Amino acid sequence: MTVTGAERGAAGVGNRWWGRRRSAVFDVGLAVVSALECGLEGIGFAEKAALPVPLGVVFGLLVGSVLVVRRRWPIAVVLVSIAVAPAEMGFLMGIVGLYTLAASDVPRRITVVLAGMSTTAVFVVTVVSLRQDIARAELETSAWYVPGMALLLTLGLNAPPLLLGLYIGARRRLMESLRERADSLEQELSLLADRAEQQAQWARQEERTRIAREMHDVVAHRVSLMVVHAAALQAVALKDPQKAVKNAALVGDMGRQALTELREMLGVLREGAVPPAPAPVPLAAVGRAAAAAAEAAADDGPCLDALEALCEQSRLAGAVVELMVMGEVRAYPPEVERTAYRVVQEALTNVHKHAAGAEVVVRLAHRGTEVAMQVENGPCPSEEGGAGVGLPSGGNGLVGMRERVSRLGGAFVSGPTDAGGFKVSAVLPVGEPGAA
Template identity: 65%
Template sequence: MTSTGDVEGRAGPPVWWWGRRRDVVVDVALGAASAVECAWEGVSFAHEAGVPTAVGVLFGLAVGATLVVRRRWPVAVVLVGIAVTPAVMGFLLGVVGLYTVASSEVPRRITATLTSMALAATFAVMYLRTSGDTEAGRTFVLMLSVFVAVALTVPPVLLGLYIGARRRLMESLQERADSLERELSLLADRAEERAEWARTEERTRIAREMHDVVAHRVSLMVVHAAALEAVAAKDPVRAAKNAALVGDMGRQALTELREMLGVLRREEPVRAVPVAAAVSVALVGGSGSGSGSGSGFEDGPSLGELEALVGQSRVAGMAVEMVVHGEAAAAYAAEVEQTAYRVVQEALTNCHKHAPGARVVVRLAHREGEVAMQVENGPCDGSAAEPGLPSGGNGLVGMRERVLGLGGVFVSGPTDAGGFKVSAVLPVGAGG
């Protein structure tokens, strides 16, 4: 099936081989006009052929009406037009038929063959009909025949080729536009998925950082508050000391909370740093010194502050020992030191929560190309009172995410002696 019109924007359902109702009206109108023309020319044909006039008129009507099927069988329409050329009828039929063949999807070799046949038939009929005129020279008759043949065949073919190429170009552009629209839709969906993933990651990061920064100090505050309650009446000096420690811990926790909220409320990140990085920097910043600026990883805790961290747990009554193996060949990346610090900090917090009175050993090993840390507690002392600290169940998950994010290895689980062990290994070039 061939078509000479754009099938887009149909005004109604297709009718037979027509794609639009407008095409039906156009082809029927052209067929009627061609039938009237051929019927009129059929009168002269009947006189010349010596047949009744009615036969010539009916023959002309049948020939002209074939133009209605030009979209369905364009080649047949052109062949009919060529066949009736000797009868000097079918001018509209031949012109419109050649245009339809050239503008449709008919192979170009067939179009060229039909055009050549129509050109030759028109030239022959014109030459034979004008050559009997003795007043006109042979050269004039020849030139006139060539001119008429070319005028009746070449322009409709060229116009049809142009319209067909233009339609195919428009269809190609429409397909490309539809393809681009689908690609843009897919890109928009993927962008929305990435944005949602980024929001989820940001919420997870903020929750993890707040847990790491605040939970340790609050846990120590609860432990000191319990000790303060136990010795308040018996040992006022120790009670005052514990109260001062609780106050220090509370002030440090408040300072860190202010830094977190300050970054979350900041309208523009410092030096165009992404929001996630800025939040992470501020959340980890200053936990060792108490008032970090939060402007970079360098302001966060480091391995050099582990001794002070362990000392805070000792003051809270935990029997904790720290063992260091080897020495760092050079300063580690800030991310590595902070992650190592947070792992030890969270492990000590879990010891306060779940293993009161247990002996704890913190091991730090500097190896070639990596740094390892381990926090192991023995079985709980049955005489020690439970501190009643709540547990969100996210401590081990947060530690694992931190370590794996830097390409390290994280292992945790119970020991054969009835305690619990947390181990992590970080490559020293993870943050470089």
């Protein structure tokens, strides 16, 4: 029947304080009924006070019409009903005023005080009225009859509207609290959706970067060796046909290995793709599929046992490569072995591109909680370094190695050596021995 403070603040623009037209009509109707009641009761009040009857009627109409402002000033309505209680008028205004006061946002301390004052006023007026009626009727009653009946009538008039108002007010505040909580949850869900979309975008970007690294590692190394062998094949084709045939066979092997690795990687990506669905696929599902593809590719990648074969491929291309293994050989997690292998592979590819013919030393050290690898090449021979084989360079090799190592929490260093060569070093944490 009343409105909260927030609704009053929103609706009380200008001179209006009703939130809806229906509330205004209802309050005006109550005020009219209350004014008619007080106007009729004003006749008896005027006769008892020896006042003109029209004056009593006008006074009653004015008093009853105060009920129209019950939503804006409930305290004023209750005070007016208490003030006119001795005149035995405003019973409807008192009942509605107590209900409105209890249901509003007025502090409970003020509500209790005003309810006590209204109850006391009604009780006193009822006691006086009952005694006068008993005296006029010349009835004999017990000493407790009048106070008991007055108390019963007072509680019957004041308790129900007060309790109903307290219940309605508490229910309205609960509904407002639930509505605010629902709005807050909706905002949180919106933020979570935005965050999930950002994470999905990050996952897609990470997957694209991973695929680019894989393509670079697979294609760059194999194709570099193929170009080196093709150059050697061109140089010896007329002079040494047998060596030319051998180099041609090596080129074919390199091409078949490159195609095999590309097929494996593309197969993993197809297995991890999101299946078509009639409804739009959530962005989070795309991110999960990309992550699954990355993990599957990591499990199927090369390992450290293939380093000797990798070095042998470079030897067949004419490079002088020495592999040195230090420490006790043991198994590592797949992502660690795969990253170590790719670092050595990319470093050897860079040697073929930028220092053809240089001597290369590959060092692999197995330590307690880490594995370290280093690829160091000497200066490029002048007679070979100037010729080259025309291998293009995209400048992404060192960047890709650094990204791989950093992703596992390792350290990566690269740079020229004092002897005029180049060195690539990486250290990967692997945890305690036996963790794999």
